[in-house]
Amino acid sequence: MKKLVALIMALMMVCSLMPAYAEAYTTDFDVPATGEKFVIYSWNDEFQGMLKNYYIPAVGGTVAEDGTMTLPNGDVIEYVINPNDNGVYQQKLDAALAAGEQIDLFLIEADYALKYVDSDYTLPLEQVGITADQMAKQYPYTVTIATDSNGVVKGTSWQAAPGLFLYRRSLAEKYLGVKTPEEMQEKVKDWDTFLATAREVAEKSAGATKLIPSNGDVWQVVRTVRSTPWVDDAYNLVIDDQVKWYFDFAKTLREENLTAMANPWSEAWNAGVGNDSILGYFFSTWGIQWTMVGNSGGSKPGEGTYGDWAAVNGPQPYYWGGTWLTASSTAKNLPLVKDIMEYFTVETASMQDYCLKSKDYVNNTEAVQNIIDAGFAFDFLGGQDHYSLFQAVTPLIDISAMSAYDQNINIEMDEQVNAYATGEKDYETAIQDFKDAVVDMYPELMAE
């Protein structure tokens, strides 16, 4: 009897850790136990939270108070986090892979997806047991990114990452007299208008509010709509006109002090979502439900800035980020890799459940259509159905400018853009220093 009471109490504790949903989604789990840890590598705890809140409860596993995740068959998940800053994640991941350490599943981002997809460190999905037919409902661009140069699919994503421009309804009305998203879109429809609006916001608010956090946020958009990748097939570094345009745009923003000088991912940048210093952000799908909601200072309308946001298309259709799951060459438990991949990236039912509860934008056209058809409204965006906007932007995503070198080259460029914008260097010097730095970092590349 005592044991039963203890069991019930333990179950109640576990249940209380799960988000309080009306009905818990469940699915069968028949992965045999290996008796070993299941190792996942990532740069943040986003996917960890997804496992904790969706996958583990759905298959009937347990989450201990200290966060340890145990599957119904007794296997334990070890989730290793190394932050992205200054490229630390790739350093640690590369070292572990090269040393042959056990990693079952690791996560990669769009910026450097090709580096891993095009290597032997990732296994073909067919080897894991996921077929092309199963991925038919995914957005084609997400499959293309995870396909290596021989046409073999090596990764799968649970999300598509089309981007939008998010703005604060109250601040827009106060400084721009804008009442509807349609009017706001007119104010940011192209970059010239965008710049004029930035001036207007800074002037009307006497500098207290800025249209965007930093010039780096503009780059998030521009880099994905460039016509050429950083590195061409002959390993030349390519610097096109859009780079020059961006350098000048950044200089204008800096000189006229039109941004809040809060670089992406800095403290001020995160905090800006919850205070009145920043009117708008460029964000893609995950950024809204993951970053913005978390930083808004509330969890339901009326709290913090929750509910005061709205989404518009912005100057250009773009994408930002996206995360792919890949099976590591040092994996020991492929059946579990397959099960997790299927749960989050293949099966419509589980993905629709995850989509509705998390407000992430899932990589499953059928699930998204079902949700829109059922009438979708997101209270964080004041009841707006932003999935329809996403659905319109996603087919426009063009990944031709993507290369394996993007993350590190973008960091180098950032440095030179700032030096140019502050007037420390002229354009020629900045570009020359940029070329030198890139070639120094990647000796196999050539800069004319």
Place this chain on the structure above:
Amino acid sequence: MTQKTPKKRHAKGVDTSRYGYYFIAPFFIVYLVFQAYPLLNTVYLAFQRYMITGTNKVVGPTFYGLKNFQNVLTKGSTIAAFQNTIIMWVINFIPQILLALLLAKWFTDTRLKIRGQGAIKVMVYMPNIITAASISVLFYSLFAYPQGPVNSLLAQVGVIDKATYLNTGTAATVAIPFLEKGWHTRLIIAFINFWMWYGNTMIVLVAGMLGISPNLFEAAEVDGATPNQIFTKITMPLLKPIMLYTLVTSLIGGMQMYDIPQMMQQQGSPAKDMTMTVTMYIMELVYTGTKDYGRGAAVSVLLFLFTGVLSIILFFIMSDRDEARARKAQRKARKGAKA
């Protein structure tokens, strides 16, 4: 009988002289595996072309002669990194040794008799106990932009415009982006190093000064020497070996400066060109982008040679001249006595 035999065997059969080797063996094994092997391997790699490209393709290792050295000396940031490191070390070391000397002199002065010496010494030494990384993070947030404590302090005392320093107005009147400016960041890094290490240097110098025989000071006082004369004519010359020790250890530590400048580096900050130290550059060559082990090893070897040569030069400048002169004089005196 039965009791005697084992005693005899013990005395005869066991050679205790070998035990010494067993006891020191662990050190040598650890040294060989973790010090000697990596050291030699670095030298070996410096002459190899060996890298893993940005797309994870392995090149080499193949013999590359002196090409790596040629590459790092003609291209890239090696020279700049050495300059940055030396500049930041010098800016930190000069005030550090001066302040340490002054404090050490006060603490050892028999006539001054400062009260609460122990407490003061502990306080002066305190910054050295905290991890460099924590201190860097602290300073990083102190100098945050635009809303950091230092900027708001400057606004309070009227150095920058109080009304507009947060974001408004033209770029000239707003807060100072300390960590985006090369010299600002250099000075901050040098200051952290100075602040962390002057206590340590002071303790070493105090020990050195206490090691000087009090008879000399008493004799000088009896002869009517002023405190200044005592300091420059007795303390300083006798302190030379300790000064040399401080200088060389600080130089070696300074040339390997890594954690503080690394933590002070804002991603994408233009100050990086002026604050990247040699070890940071080695890390970047080997771990960021293409993993170029050859060039990384070449810069490591250069750093080793640089510190080695500099230490030897210092050693000769600082210590040998007087001793050599003394030895010469002694020889002469002996010769004179014979003749």
